Ligand code: SF4
């Protein structure tokens with residue numbers, strides 16, 4: 001209720017954009033548009049737009065299904081069909097949804113893909129996912145874009161060259177063949193200019209957590225903010241308008257000295273400022289968030305909001321080097337960073353946003369995030385002397401969200417933060 | 428080394444020597460020698476050899492290494508091998524190994540490379556990105572650059588600039604190595620009683636811990652021995668093991684499958700040593716290109732290689748036919764995403780093709796196989812009962 005009352009213009013804009021996309025998808029045939037399934041990390045939105053295609057993001061469908069309490073049944077359906085209990089639940093949720101008729105989160109049917117654009121930045125599961133989907137959609141064209149890992153904390157010229165060659169000699173000609181549209185570099189450049197602008201705005205938005213109180217929650221609300229830039233609107237005027245509006249609303253909150261908006265209204269007192277590593281749980285998203293805001297904890301930065309691109313270190317799309325910049329974008333998504341880079345990025349967030357603590361939400365089914373999190377946490381604890389907390393849940397499998405366990409752990413963690421605070425104040 | 432038993436005993440010791448004694452001795456024998464550890468699955472060991480170094484396979488501690496520190500690095504729902512590799516490193520078993528290579532296989536191995544970097548283990552740590560683009564002028568060139576990067580690291584240690592001649596010589600040695608291993612598998616296809624899969628496993632795995640020249644000398648002798656009609660045939664079905672390419676099952680499990688009524692005529696336990704099918708051209712002016720081309724065109728199917736252009740289920744089905752196998756055992760390490768995510772693809776196809784299979788999971792440190800043995804026994808019995816039925820219907 002409270003949230004309804006506070007619905008901002010940016011929220012309305014976002015809803016219109018997303019509803020519009022799903023409507024277009026439901027009418028893709030009538031609109032004569034080709035449909036391109038792809039993933040968020042390393043998404044080539046600007047290129048997809050250049051070919052007038054409509055994007056489908058299977059991860060988004062999975063997380064939306066979880067928020068609408070449908071994922072449990074989908075996952076079970078997939079498990080009946082030889083999918084293991086122990087793998088990424090996004091995949092199983094998607095496969096289950098497909099087996100049950102492929103009706104998307106808005107209740108409209110999702111069309112079959114013309115292209116499966118496999119740019120599997122930062123996670124091998126994506127590769128397996130589209131291998132699985134290819135068997136379901138034999139007529140779809142799979143276009144592979146292999147993004148090299150930033151293993152040595154750098155994007156070398158040979159990595160860029162490898163990706164540019166793939167884009168130029170394989171991806172673009174195959175997109176031309178499927179869509180019947182000739183590649184228009186000037187059009188791509190126009191999208192890149194707009195992408196850069198949206199990236200500037202979103203960086204400014206996430207940087208507002210420097211203020212006290214922080215005007216936003218950069219994790220729980222952050223996942224809404226990254227929606228447009230991640231799900232196909234990067235590179236459009238709509239996205240720029242949305243982020244401009246959002247930024248203006250947030251700056252107004254700063255001016256008024258207000259804290260973040262939560263589902264139960266405005267957070268009154270900011271007691272703890274935290275940085276969170278790892279994706280959220282979607283099946284009990286509201287309950288999960290509530291544990292934090294009830295304790296006066298606001299998330300001032302999170303790694304998850306960088307999964308579709310890391311912009312806070314200054315990297316931007318660049319229309320003067322169109323393909324090179326698409327290549328660099330893919331390589332620069334969070335899970336494509338090596339472990340020391342991830343530690344450096346999170347440490348910078350803790351320092352820049354003056355966080356009181358660091359929490360890892362370890363996701364059972366996501367090795368891309370989870371493998372290495374414990375060592376990262378220890379190093380951050382040792383070098384920054386910041387209290388660290390650790391909880392476990394899952395993305396979309398309701399069986400792995402234990403409310404009482406998580407609540408207990410977080411309560412003890414907040415007690416520890418409280419003690420630290422009072423000790424500091426005494427000193 | 429005069430009898431087959433002596434060779435097998437030596438290989439058994441070498442395979443599970445967590446201190447890599449033979450490799451370290453080899454290094455100590457001459458100034459400037461370098462050891463390079465590599466993780467599963469595959470790595471082109473030829474280039475290491477040509478650079479005056481030796482590649483050492485690091486496959487975890489299996490059931491021989493108690494995990495104490497490693498568990499603090501990995502959550503319970505991550506497979507076992509990274510924690511056992513970290514344990515080996517922290518307990519100094521990997522000391523004297525100069526550099527470490529983490530081939531691109533999955534997110535766990537990839538992130539483990541970051542932990543090695545973070546912990547500053549070794550003189551270099553290289554995550555080796557194998558191309559998923561299979562055009563020689565795109566993926567092939569990238570792969571060559573990745574290999575050059577590895578050679579650069581070794582050169583920084585020993586100063587050796589690799590020559591075309593040295594590379595061709597190394598390619599030739601590994602061609603011989605793979606050819607002899609293939610020969611052993613081919614003989615076992617028809618006469619699996621001549622040597623158990625456990626013994627074959629020791630022989631192949633030992634090759635990842637000793638100089639290739641020494642391994643080739645042993646293989647030559649083994650090839651001679653198994654040409655002889657040794658052993659006694661038993662009433663067992665023939666199976667293929669698929670999915671166990673990274674974290675290795677405990678030896679007890681490898682044995683249990685054959686004890687439960689199966690001859691394992693093909694497997695992917697030590698896939699890396701057998702990844703390239705056939706010879707790599709050892710006579711070219713550009714040996715790195717030859718290695719890269721072989722990876723692109725002659726690789727065995729694998730869960731870490733994007734396969735849509737050459738679907739893995741049909742490749743495995745073909746292998747079933749060629750090896751005359753009665754069925755397939757899908758054995759996956761617990762929490763092994765690449766293997767488990769492939770399982771529905773294989774199983775859906777095999778249901779349609781009428782190829783019989785069973786599937787189970789294991790962990791390298793578990794040495795209790797009662798349930799698995801019963802499952803395999805029942806599988807073998809059911810196939811024997813149905814032996815008049817055609818095994819493959821498509
Ligand atoms: S494993 Fe993680 S990063 Fe990969 S698809 Fe699943 S949730 Fe996404």
Ligand code: SF4
Pocket residue numbers: 506507508509532533534535536673674760762763764765766
């Ligand atoms: S066992 Fe599987 S998940 Fe684990 S490191 Fe190996 S390939 Fe990766």
